[in-house]
Every structure is written in C-alpha cells, then in structure tokens.
Amino acid sequence: MPEFDVIIVGGGPIGIACGLEAQKKGLSYVIIEKGPIVNSLFNYPINMQFFSSSEKLEIDGIPFISKEAKPKRNEALEYYRRIVTSNDLRIQLFETVEKVTKYEGLFQVMTSKTTYQSQNVVVATGFYDLPNLIQVPGEDLPKVSHYYKDPHFYASQKLAVIGASNSAVDAALECWRKGSEVTMIVREPEIGQRVKYWVRPDIINRINEGSIAAYFNSNVTEIKDTEIVIDTPDGALTIENDFVLALTGYMPNFEFLENMGITFSDDEKRLPTYDPETMETNVEGLYLAGVICGGMETHKWFIENSRVHAPIIVEAIKKKASENVKI
Ligand SMILES: Cc1cc2nc3c(=O)[nH]c(=O)nc-3n(C[C@H](O)[C@H](O)[C@H](O)COP(=O)(O)OP(=O)(O)OC[C@H]3O[C@@H](n4cnc5c(N)ncnc54)[C@H](O)[C@@H]3O)c2cc1C
Numbered sequence: 001m002p003e004f005d006v007i008i009v010g011g012g013p014i015g016i017a018c019g020l021e022a023q024k025k026g027l028s029y030v031i032i033e034k035g036p037i038v039n040s041l042f043n044y045p046i047n048m049q050f051f052s053s054s055e056k057l058e059i060d061g062i063p064f065i066s067k068e069a070k071p072k073r074n075e076a077l078e079y080y081r082r083i084v085t086s087n088d089l090r091i092q093l094f095e096t097v098e099k100v101t102k103y104e105g106l107f108q109v110m111t112s113k114t115t116y117q118s119q120n121v122v123v124a125t126g127f128y129d130l131p132n133l134i135q136v137p138g139e140d141l142p143k144v145s146h147y148y149k150d151p152h153f154y155a156s157q158k159l160a161v162i163g164a165s166n167s168a169v170d171a172a173l174e175c176w177r178k179g180s181e182v183t184m185i186v187r188e189p190e191i192g193q194r195v196k197y198w199v200r201p202d203i204i205n206r207i208n209e210g211s212i213a214a215y216f217n218s219n220v221t222e223i224k225d226t227e228i229v230i231d232t233p234d235g236a237l238t239i240e241n242d243f244v245l246a247l248t249g250y251m252p253n254f255e256f257l258e259n260m261g262i263t264f265s266d267d268e269k270r271l272p273t274y275d276p277e278t279m280e281t282n283v284e285g286l287y288l289a290g291v292i293c294g295g296m297e298t299h300k301w302f303i304e305n306s307r308v309h310a311p312i313i314v315e316a317i318k319k320k321a322s323e324n325v326k327i
Pocket residue numbers: 009010011012013014015032033034035037038039040041044048049050051052095096097098124125126127128129167289290291292301302303304305306
C-alpha cells in the first residue's frame with residue numbers, strides 16, 4: 001500500500017496549492033480529485049467572471065495572465081491546469097475519497113479505486129458539491145437545478161431564479177439578455193448587499209423598469225410541472241413556469257468531515273475546529289485548507305485569502321516531522 005508524508009483530498013485551487021508546496025518542500029504527496037482538475041471551477045457558469053483580479057488568484061507567485069483584470073472561468077481553468085501539467089504534480093483524477101481513518105498513527109485513505117496510507121492528510125474539498133435545498137414539494141423535478149451553467153438553455157423560456165446573491169443575479173441578468181422571461185423570488189427585502197458593486201445597479205434597474213420581475217420578502221412554496229406557487233407579502237401567487245434555478249448557496253460535506261473525527265462549533269455556523277496557526281484540526285495530522293474552513297459561512301474564505309493555507313500547512317508538517325526526529 002503506497003505511503004505518503006501527506007495526502008491532499010481535493011484538486012481545487014487550494015488543493016493544488018498544497019500539492020505544489022509539498023512538492024517544493026520535498027514531501028511525498030498525492031492529490032486525489034473526484035473529477036477533473038479544479039472540478040468546482042469547471043462546474044461554474046460558463047461565462048462566469050471572477051470578482052478577484054487575476055493576481056489575487058495566483059498560487060505560489062506563478063503569474064496569472066488574463067485578458068481583463070478579472071479573469072473568466074476558462075482562463076482560470078487554463079491557469080490551474082497549466083500549473084498541474086507544467087509542474088508535473090502528482091494528482092489522481094476521477095477518484096473519490098470515500099473514507100479517512102487513523103490507525104496506530106497512520107491515516108488510511110480509502111477511495112473509489114484503492115487505499116493509501118499517509119502520515120498526514122489535508123482536506124481541501126470546498127463547499128460546491130452540496131446545495132442548500134429549499135425543501136419544497138417539486139424541488140426534485142427535472143426542471144429544477146441548483147447549478148447554473150449556460151444562459152442559452154433558458155432562451156424563450158419562463159425562468160424562475162430563487163435567491164439574491166451573486167450567482168442568482170448573474171444568472172437572472174444573463175438569461176434575461178438571452179431572451180428568458182425571468183422572475184426572481186427573493187426571501188430578503190432587497191438584492192444582496194454582497195452582490196458585486198458593478199453588477200448590483202444593473203439588476204436593480206432591470207427590476208425597477210420591469211424587464212425582470214421580482215418578488216421580495218417572498219418564498220417559493222411549491223414547484224409544479226408548468227407553474228410555481230409563491231408566498232408573497234400580498235398572499236399566495238401562482239405563476240406559469242418552465243424552469244427553476246434555485247441558487248440558494250452551498251455547504252461543505254459535514255458528514256464526510258465528522259466521519260474523520262473533526263468537530264464543529266455547535267451553532268448555525270458549524271465552524272470546523274482547527275488551529276489557525278497550523279490549520280491542524282482536532283485530529284492530529286489532519287489539516288483543513290481552502291473554503292471548507294468556513295463551515296456554513298461560505299463567503300468567509302475564497303481563493304484570495306485561503307491560498308496562504310498551503311505554506312502554513314506544509315511548514316507545520318515539516319516542523320512536526322523534524323521535532324519527531326529529535327525525540
Ligand atoms: C460563482 C463563484 C464565483 C467565485 N468567485 C471568486 C473570486 O472572484 N475570487 C475568489 O477568491 N474566490 C471566488 N469564488 C470562490 C472560489 O472559487 C472557491 O472558493 C474556490 O474554488 C475554493 O477553492 P478550494 O480548493 O478550497 O475548493 P474547490 O475549488 O471547491 O475544490 C474542492 C475540490 O475537492 C473535490 N472533492 C470534493 N470532495 C471530494 C472527495 N471526497 N474526493 C476527492 N475530491 C473531492 C471537488 O471535486 C473540488 O474539485 C467563487 C465561487 C463561486 C461559486
């Protein structure tokens with residue numbers, strides 16, 4: 001059974017940063033990714049533009065050259081893919097980590113293909129895999145999706161967009177511009193304050209002029225084949241509908257982390273337990289990296305401010321290894 005100094009679960013930007021740092025510092029490592037390189041970014045909307053400028057998305061100081069200051073999804077795919085290939089990083093793709101256990105000081109990492117052993121494990125699995133469900137009848141209908149990809153699909157269709165965050169606003173505007181009849185259903189009294197400042201006026205103007213319909217302080221209570229039911233401040237309303245984009249955010253796979261022994265704050269934030277000096281969790285040798293560190297506060301960490309986790313973790317692993325040698 002192959003044994004490593006460190007196994008990195010997740011081949012997103014931060015998992016890749018951890019692999020690159022481990023390689024640079026001479027640790028034996030492998031990155032295990034259940035999809036393609038930077039799978040989450042691959043699943044982002046095809047026209048998505050990052051709110052960060054490209055230098056803020058760089059890892060290990062490797063220049064990220066993009067056409068505009070804020071790169072597009074495809075440019076980010078290219079950038080992270082080239083880091084993997086040009087550094088010949090050790091990454092297993094389309095292999096899912098199913099279970100991580102610890103026995104006599106060594107981690108057993110069981111995947112969909114095999115089992116590995118390692119002294120340390122870094123979990124950098126992000127939060128994009130599990131959507132926050134709205135828990136209403138009809139949410140499982142094929143016309144409903146929690147992931148937005150391409151506006152063309154919704155052209156000339158009656159589209160309901162649930163949510164008021166960046167993803168929902170981007171989807172509503174793009175689809176309206178491609179000829180969808182868009183209706184937004186927003187739980188709050190207004191469009192989110194965290195919506196990109198250069199986009200927020202656009203959506204507010206489209207709503208005020210009536211191009212995009214919007215129900216505030218409202219909730220979808222049922223989704224049917226050809227219509228949806230909305231609970232508005234003026235009472236229940238049924239409108240015709242072809243498709244629903246429920247862009248209500250995502251959450252980490254808490255069960256996966258709990259099964260490893262990681263503990264969490266017992267409030268709605270469900271913050272995982274880790275030492276910010278080393279990113280080590282309450283399980284010795286088990287580290288967290290990237291956006292997963294925010295628990296339900298998925299807006300707290302992003303590439304810009306979590307890429308530093310890589311050098312912190314590798315330094316901590318090396319320091320501990322040298323201390324163990326001295327004993
Ligand atoms: C629409 C959108 C726009 C954004 N814009 C920005 C921005 O402008 N600037 C910024 O800094 N951040 C931005 N972010 C946030 C940023 O993209 C993510 O936070 C980033 O992807 C985090 O990197 P990560 O490596 O921590 O997690 P991810 O990129 O989510 O990577 C986790 C990886 O782990 C893999 N994985 C999960 N479970 C397993 C398993 N069991 N076994 C194997 N592999 C597994 C996944 O397939 C995935 O590839 C944006 C996010 C979204 C959704």
